[in-house]
Amino acid sequence: MQSDAPAPSGIARVERRTAGPAESARASRAWWERSADDYQAEHGGFLQDTGFMWGPEGLVEADARLLGPPERVRGARVLEVGCGAAQCSRWLRTQGVREVVGFDLSYRQLQHARRIDEETGWRVPAVQADAQRLPFAGEAFDIVCSAFGALPFVPDAAAVLTECARVLRPGGRLVFSVVHPIRWGFPDDPESLTATGSYFDRRAYVEEDGQGRAVYVEHHHTMGDWVRALASAGLLLRDLVEPEWAEGNDEVWGGWGPVRGRYLPGTAIFVAEKGSP
Numbered sequence: 001m002q003s004d005a006p007a008p009s010g011i012a013r014v015e016r017r018t019a020g021p022a023e024s025a026r027a028s029r030a031w032w033e034r035s036a037d038d039y040q041a042e043h044g045g046f047l048q049d050t051g052f053m054w055g056p057e058g059l060v061e062a063d064a065r066l067l068g069p070p071e072r073v074r075g076a077r078v079l080e081v082g083c084g085a086a087q088c089s090r091w092l093r094t095q096g097v098r099e100v101v102g103f104d105l106s107y108r109q110l111q112h113a114r115r116i117d118e119e120t121g122w123r124v125p126a127v128q129a130d131a132q133r134l135p136f137a138g139e140a141f142d143i144v145c146s147a148f149g150a151l152p153f154v155p156d157a158a159a160v161l162t163e164c165a166r167v168l169r170p171g172g173r174l175v176f177s178v179v180h181p182i183r184w185g186f187p188d189d190p191e192s193l194t195a196t197g198s199y200f201d202r203r204a205y206v207e208e209d210g211q212g213r214a215v216y217v218e219h220h221h222t223m224g225d226w227v228r229a230l231a232s233a234g235l236l237l238r239d240l241v242e243p244e245w246a247e248g249n250d251e252v253w254g255g256w257g258p259v260r261g262r263y264l265p266g267t268a269i270f271v272a273e274k275g276s277p
């Protein structure tokens with residue numbers, strides 16, 4: 001999720017343009033290393049150290065049960081993609097899931113994961129890796145999940161979903177939340193209800209420094225692009241959840257907030273499965 005964390009100094013220009021896998025990973029890594037402390041200070045309370053939050057709307061896995069029935073999830077081997085401080089994985093640990101692994105591109109985010117492990121006593125093994133090249137064996141997991149981790153930040157969503165499918169066992173489940181595609185037509189302002197851009201503009205949102213180097217990159221895919229990416233990864237789409245803004249949730253998070261949340265979705269959660277042979 002784009003953060004309200006103070007923009008790093010040195011942003012000279014904001015553009016919509018293409019950004020490839022290497023440029024996107026370089027920008028994301030540097031941005032998250034720099035912003036992790038502010039991000040956790042600002043959003044850690046809402047996310048909760050042992051909470052599984054699907055997005056700013058306030059939908060939690062304890063209510064949604066998108067990963068599957070608790071008795072099945074408890075015995076599953078789970079991978080969290082772009083885990084940040086691993087709040088989601090840690091919630092799974094509190095629910096009795098023994099085999100949970102998280103990974104993230106940012107070392108500083110993983111340091112926060114370790115800090116919260118120590119503070120809560122719930123430990124999550126986590127490694128530093130790029131979702132564009134997963135360092136895990138094929139069919140190693142029963143569930144792969146992600147709450148806004150990695151997928152909004154890569155140009156080739158199909159390639160990452162193909163990697164997720166590779167590490168899933170046949171019959172396994174992939175569940176991930178991303179920015180709802182409709183959001184890209186609207187400004188990053190939680191109260192604006194006037195579309196100012198095209199939903200169909202697939203160019204990345206890029207913040208650049210004075211030398212034209214990307215310092216923050218977020219990628220846009222339409223709803224159809226996501227469905228096509230899942231299909232090309234050989235996954236079967238089982239559900240598409242568009243959470244409604246929860247009653248009493250006053251959280252304002254970048255372009256998400258209760259004013260626009262009353263009218264438009266801000267998060268899309270895809271539930272997919274790898275077919276059994």
Ligand SMILES: C[S@@+](CC[C@H](N)C(=O)[O-])C[C@H]1O[C@@H](n2cnc3c(N)ncnc32)[C@H](O)[C@@H]1O
Pocket residue numbers: 001002025028032047081082083084085086088103104105106109129130131132146147148149150151153154
């Ligand atoms: C919005 S956070 C989501 C993490 C957590 N669920 C949360 O809500 O804070 C996005 C995370 O994706 C990670 N990320 C970005 N690009 C990535 C990539 N290519 N591979 C792995 N992680 C990536 C970032 O480092 C960051 O920790």
